[in-house]
Amino acid sequence: MASPSFADNQYRLEDFDQALHEALARQEFLLHYQPYLDLATYQVAGVEALIRWQHPSRGLLYPDDFIPHAERTGMIDSIGEWVLRQACAQMSEWMALGIDISSISVNVSPRQFSNSALPMLVQAVLNEHALSAAHLDLEITESIVPSDEKMMRSNIAALRQRGVKISIDDFGMGYSSLERLRTIQVDRLKIDRVFVSELALNPMDACLIRSMIHLAQQLGLSVIAEGIEDAEACVRLQSMGCDQGQGFYFAAALDADACEKYLRDVQHGLRADPCRPGQSSEVYYPAQSLPNPR
Numbered sequence: 001m002a003s004p005s006f007a008d009n010q011y012r013l014e015d016f017d018q019a020l021h022e023a024l025a026r027q028e029f030l031l032h033y034q035p036y037l038d039l040a041t042y043q044v045a046g047v048e049a050l051i052r053w054q055h056p057s058r059g060l061l062y063p064d065d066f067i068p069h070a071e072r073t074g075m076i077d078s079i080g081e082w083v084l085r086q087a088c089a090q091m092s093e094w095m096a097l098g099i100d101i102s103s104i105s106v107n108v109s110p111r112q113f114s115n116s117a118l119p120m121l122v123q124a125v126l127n128e129h130a131l132s133a134a135h136l137d138l139e140i141t142e143s144i145v146p147s148d149e150k151m152m153r154s155n156i157a158a159l160r161q162r163g164v165k166i167s168i169d170d171f172g173m174g175y176s177s178l179e180r181l182r183t184i185q186v187d188r189l190k191i192d193r194v195f196v197s198e199l200a201l202n203p204m205d206a207c208l209i210r211s212m213i214h215l216a217q218q219l220g221l222s223v224i225a226e227g228i229e230d231a232e233a234c235v236r237l238q239s240m241g242c243d244q245g246q247g248f249y250f251a252a253a254l255d256a257d258a259c260e261k262y263l264r265d266v267q268h269g270l271r272a273d274p275c276r277p278g279q280s281s282e283v284y285y286p287a288q289s290l291p292n293p294r
């Protein structure tokens, strides 16, 4: 079990910065990948890259333990660049192996979006891996308010012009709300899992999700729900017209090998046995209980 003490501010920021530098140099970061599916066909539409830190003494650390600190120290720029390169390299490798997924999603902090070099960096990484921009989706994470809102808007416009897709992550929560839609043009809304988790119990959540889907449709955006944990939520979202879904019901975040197996299994109509969520090296894909596609 990872110690939580990194997140409880016992560390001085300089020490943390130093630790993140060393982690990057020692290649202690890794990516897990969580598939998301088209709810009309149950085909995998893409995978989201989620960073982990294999800490030498604390075990596997999750992003909430260190990404907020990386944002404060500015290390998020270097870490984010590593994530982008790694995710694009993996996507390119999977495509070369004939694995049929249309997108790789990468979480990008508002701080990275405020850096004028981002569009050039993204283009350079796409070129390095001979990937088309249409295969890359950048999720604007909730985390922090961007340091330069104007630069963020102009970077997003430049990236979209090159064909990169932009999603608003955790839509409906905090800063990732209507304000973002008012000021930036995006391609997809990702409904925060807090609305999805109690969908069956709370009629207000159903009402809010329906409104978010309607809003996305009116604006010509696609919409994905995260945090789908059971068949009931899946069916409800499907009936509300939600385009895509992600969550433990389909698959947890998987290491690259397990994700590749999952992608192959779905592509070939094979499904592994369901397992309990959280076992990140296992596949959760309950073939028998999947409702019929729309």
Ligand code: C2E
Binding pocket: 034, 049, 050, 051, 062, 063, 064, 067, 080, 083, 107, 108, 109, 139, 141, 142, 169, 170, 193, 226, 227, 228, 229, 246, 247, 248, 249, 252, 253
């Ligand atoms: P997110 O982008 O909203 O990612 C979804 C989080 O929800 C992931 O946690 C995922 O494992 C978890 N999740 C997925 N399905 C379910 C489900 O059905 N139920 C529940 N309860 N949880 C589910 P994770 O990997 O710990 O990531 C947390 C957050 O860290 C991410 O939220 C994202 O904001 C941030 N993050 C992850 N990787 C990166 C990165 O490379 N760069 C940046 N800037 N942020 C990152």
Ligand code: MG
Binding pocket: 048, 107, 139, 169
């Ligand atoms: Mg995300």
Ligand code: MG
Binding pocket: 169, 170, 190, 192, 193, 226
């Ligand atoms: Mg999210």
